[in-house]
Amino acid sequence: MxxxxxxxxxxxxxxxxxxxxxxxxxxxxxxxxxxxxxxxxxxxxxxxxxxxxxxxxxxxxxxxxxxxxxxVKISDQHYFLEQLMDSFGQEISEANAFGIIQKLFEEEIVTENEGNLMLSAVSKNVLGISQIENRLRARILHGFLERLSYEKKE
The missing domain is CATH 3.30.56.130 (Transcriptional regulator CtsR, winged HTH domain)
Known part of the structure; x- marks a missing residue:
């Protein structure tokens, strides 16, 4: 290779x-x-x-x-998830979305299976609707991160 x-x-x-x-x-x-x-x-x-x-x-x-x-050291998971949400606006590329999901897996915030499901949901194959693909991807990823943030709050 x-x-x-x-x-x-x-x-x-x-x-x-x-x-x-x-x-x-x-x-x-x-x-x-x-x-x-x-x-x-x-x-x-x-x-x-x-x-x-x-x-x-x-x-x-x-x-x-x-x-x-x-x-980045993650001492406060809720804060980390909020920072991730703030790190992109209304649009995000497939590569950047995949990077965020990979980081969630590495930090053990999501399991491998959950991460793979997230990757599938934001992939170009699923969202390949040229002009609005990055906007849809951002909305889906924001939804995932918000949900993870709510579940982890204790």
């Missing part, structure tokens, strides 16, 4: 995050390491290290600039 540069960058950063709570990287150094343009580093961070996928990203520009990536 061949992997593209974005996959390699993602794997490299996730491997480091397995043993560290957060990491600081410099875009130019990462680009040099992977022999790519700095914008590819931005792309990976912006698409694969989102809050929905369990990461917090901070950046500081300038000479001593850095990008800090931290794993």
């Amino acid at each position: 061949s992997r593209n540069t974005s996959d390699l960058i993602e794997s490299y950063l996730k491997k480091i995050l397995e043993s560290h709570e957060n990491i600081e990287i410099r875009r130019a150094e990462m680009a040099q390491l992977f022999n790519c343009v700095p914008s590819q580093i931005n792309y990976v961070i912006n698409t694969r290290f989102t809050f929905q996928r369990g990461y917090l990203v901070e950046s500081k520009r300038g000479g001593g600039g850095y990008i800090r990536i931290s794993k």
